[in-house]
Amino acid sequence: MPTQTTAPHAHASTLYLSAPEAVELVRRKGLAACLGGIADCITEDFLRWEQFDKSARVASYSRDGAIELMPIADDATYTFKYVNGHPRNTQLGLSTVMAFGVLADVATGAPQLLSELTLTTAMRTAAMSAVAAKALARPDSRVMAIIGNGAQSEFQALAFQHLLGITEVRLYDTDPAATAKLQANLHTSGLVVTVCASTAEAVRGADIVTTITADKARATIITAEMVEPGMHINAVGGDCPGKTELQAEVLTRGRVFVEYPPQTRIEGEIQQMPADFVVTELWQVLVGRQPGRRSDAEVTVFDSVGFALEDFSALRFMRAAALELGVGERIQLIPELADPKDLFGTLRQTTAPAMRLQAVA
Amino acid sequence: MPTQTTAPHAHASTLYLSAPEAVELVRRKGLAACLGGIADCITEDFLRWEQFDKSARVASYSRDGAIELMPIADDATYTFKYVNGHPRNTQLGLSTVMAFGVLADVATGAPQLLSELTLTTAMRTAAMSAVAAKALARPDSRVMAIIGNGAQSEFQALAFQHLLGITEVRLYDTDPAATAKLQANLHTSGLVVTVCASTAEAVRGADIVTTITADKARATIITAEMVEPGMHINAVGGDCPGKTELQAEVLTRGRVFVEYPPQTRIEGEIQQMPADFVVTELWQVLVGRQPGRRSDAEVTVFDSVGFALEDFSALRFMRAAALELGVGERIQLIPELADPKDLFGTLRQTTAPAMRLQAVA
CATH class of the missing domain: 3.30.1780.10 (ornithine cyclodeaminase, domain 1)
Structure with missing residues (x-):
């Protein structure tokens, strides 16, 4: 072109x-x-x-x-x-x-x-996750579990490697072919890649847990018993009514951070919670009005649905x-338009056979 | 191309x-x-x-x-x-x-x-006006006033000529150059074109009055005293909050027909009226659930704002x-995508210099 x-x-x-x-x-x-x-x-x-x-x-x-x-x-x-x-x-x-x-x-x-x-959406979603994790994950985070190894998973892995310093990813997907694809795509990345047999195995010991599954259903990919002190959960896949990835109890284990509450309450993980469930807006953390992570033991959840900004x-x-x-x-x-008030003029601007001009008038 | x-x-x-x-x-x-x-x-x-x-x-x-x-x-x-x-x-x-x-x-x-x-919007707006007028204007309508002679006016004139049988248009615009442009564009149309010195002069004796001005302001292009029995008013230009073309009293002179009430109450002429002002949805007329014009003397108003349908x-x-x-x-x-789960693969699908591939990974 x-x-x-x-x-x-x-x-x-x-x-x-x-x-x-x-x-x-x-x-x-x-x-x-x-x-x-x-x-x-x-x-x-x-x-x-x-x-x-x-x-x-x-x-x-x-x-x-x-x-x-x-x-x-x-x-x-x-x-x-x-x-x-x-x-x-x-x-x-x-x-x-x-x-x-x-x-x-x-x-x-x-x-x-x-x-x-x-x-571009795959890149911006991963970039957004990394921006949130910089404010919310433990600074010494090195290991990330990736649950759901579909089209966006490589972008998440590479964003966290390059922008947060993650050195190891632990992969799980119900479809082993998806995991094999992700593993192959990360082969030359420099990341240590571990394929796991279950979500629980992937999550165990991880500093950051990224969920990015695509099922349009209430799912409990991450249960409360999997959550360890100090974990940052980057919940990306739940993004429309009826589609969630976290057991509701996970949301009460730590503080929940969101992009734009009016949208997240409809589409995010917190659709499972009462309308007055307390969340922190991420922008307030970035500008310094609200604290991000408050201790190494705190659990943080970024309930990401993807916002227009x-x-x-x-x-x-x-x-x-x-x-x-x-x-x-x-x-x-x-x-x-030669004359913006003459839109009709576009229909006769260039030379055309008389027959066509007649068809117009 | x-x-x-x-x-x-x-x-x-x-x-x-x-x-x-x-x-x-x-x-x-x-x-x-x-x-x-x-x-x-x-x-x-x-x-x-x-x-x-x-x-x-x-x-x-x-x-x-x-x-x-x-x-x-x-x-x-x-x-x-x-x-x-x-x-x-x-x-x-x-x-x-x-x-x-x-x-x-x-x-x-x-x-x-x-x-x-x-x-296409100019064509569909004119086509919509003609569809409404077929249900609402007197079947013997032959003369249409066009107030506002900008980019959409030719399309209104030709739609009413071809789809309703209008034979004469009476033009007025505060900008004489716009009227001259419209007159020139209609020269070969077969319509009788009369240029008028005021809105009142253009409207007098017309069967149909089309208002299609562009000012983003409360305007009273058509006043109640201009309205004659049996007129159909095709009010097209008022289409956002604060932008109207009809004196409010005009809306009480006859029945008002709208596309989609939740939108028209915000954007249309009826934004001037109370929220419970009675309107008839045009689709109900077309399917036969509501009457259109009920007599030759009735005044009908199509408060058109343009609807997504x-x-x-x-x-x-x-x-x-x-x-x-x-x-x-x-x-x-x-x-x-060769594999829709492998969006990342697009970044290495075609052959490229090794340097570029490295830049990606």
Whole structure:
């Protein structure tokens, strides 16, 4: 595809970053640099949390899954993400999670970037988990259990390696093929990789436990008896009504940290708890208004469901990287009008056979 | 651009219809045929109103305008539209309204069509107005006043000509250049076009009054004294909080018909009225549960704000037309994965220099 970073009509043309172009971008920058860059953008944006116009995502639930829109804006920039979650898709050769998003100019409404967000969502989810763990996990954490070894597991492993200093991962999935794939993908990472026979075995002695399963069901992947003093639980997979991964009792073993409570109470692990169940907002920890981990023995739980602000951060990272590297192309999603009050004029602007012009009028 | 209607990977590739391609599509089919086709789709979908998962649109308001997401779904198909409204954009050479949208498969969440919707919104808004007027205006209506002669006015004029049998339009806009543009664009239409010196002059004696101004303000374009027995008022321009076109008293002169009350009470003319102000849902008229016009003397008001279902209808029309004509191209908004559980694998699928692979791992 033609690579062009400046368009003849800068205002109405949109930079388009396809899935293959996003892959090219990540290859050229390096995955570790992208995870770190997105984590930095997330941190910056969480530190100015109050500047954003926030809302819970708009979900359309069906028998097989969910389709969601996740909008957010500050004074200058608006973004939204389209994302689905269909656990049975892999049987059809499709991803469980597919996503794309748009970054637009608040002052004019013009869409400036249309980007794939399937790969990007995996990176931003892992970056978000790492940002939270930096504030919540024990600083000497080295061993992470990964329960659920699907499409996002490599990104979690590498984000925790590069951003937290994790040196060993302990893997478990009900599907041994998924674990074998993760193990193979981490072969050259430098991580010590241990394949375990059960969740309990993987979790035992771990400093951090990441759950990232995809079943659309109330599940009790982690039970209270597995939880050890000082553990940080990074609960990523529970993200829609009826889909949880932690036994409710786990949530009473320590302090629970969330992104955006109005959304998490609907979608997160805490949907199992009363509406007044006490949680701490992660941004309050990052800005220093609330304590993160208070002792080496405390259990911390990051009940992550994925919030629109993280996609805002990821979209601005991807846009800057695409412009820096000259990746992506300009598309005409919006018409270029000689006279913006004359939309009808687009139907007769270029020369066309008289027959066609007649068909229009 | 390459024209290709079937993709090697039918599931994950998305048909993309750019703004120039939508223009090509409308030129080839003819605008009248497109307006009629979209009106037919809207009617079909309104007749099965209860099958849709509906919600008010999600708006983000800023100083200069609004950005909105409009999702809707039935059991098989999900659509959403992104649309802005920024009245001052024309000063920057940009359209007041810019839009695009996506049609997706509910069963998998895969986006099947990404389409421009700036031109398409103008067509669907006019088609919606015509569908409503067919049920509400006097059948012998021949003269329409058009107050506001901006980007959408030609589409309203031609929809009412082709779908209702309007033969004369009477134009007024505070900007004479807008009226001159509309008059010129309608030159070969066969409509009798009369330019008027005021709203009152344009409205006097008209069977149908269409208001389609863009000011983001409480306005009283149409006052109660202008309203004549038997008139149908097609109020299109009032579509966000604080933006109305009718004097409140106009709404008490006849019966008011709306698309989706929860949205119209926030955005429509009836935002001026108490929350229990009686309105009739248009779909109930179309299915025969509520009467439309009851006498030649009755005043009817269609308080149109634009509802997501109309975009659903327009997107399925544009998709069918694009596939029929072979317009549009396949894009990789979603990655094609050899193994859908191995998203990470996309980062090493194709051959690349060893240095790049190292940067990834």
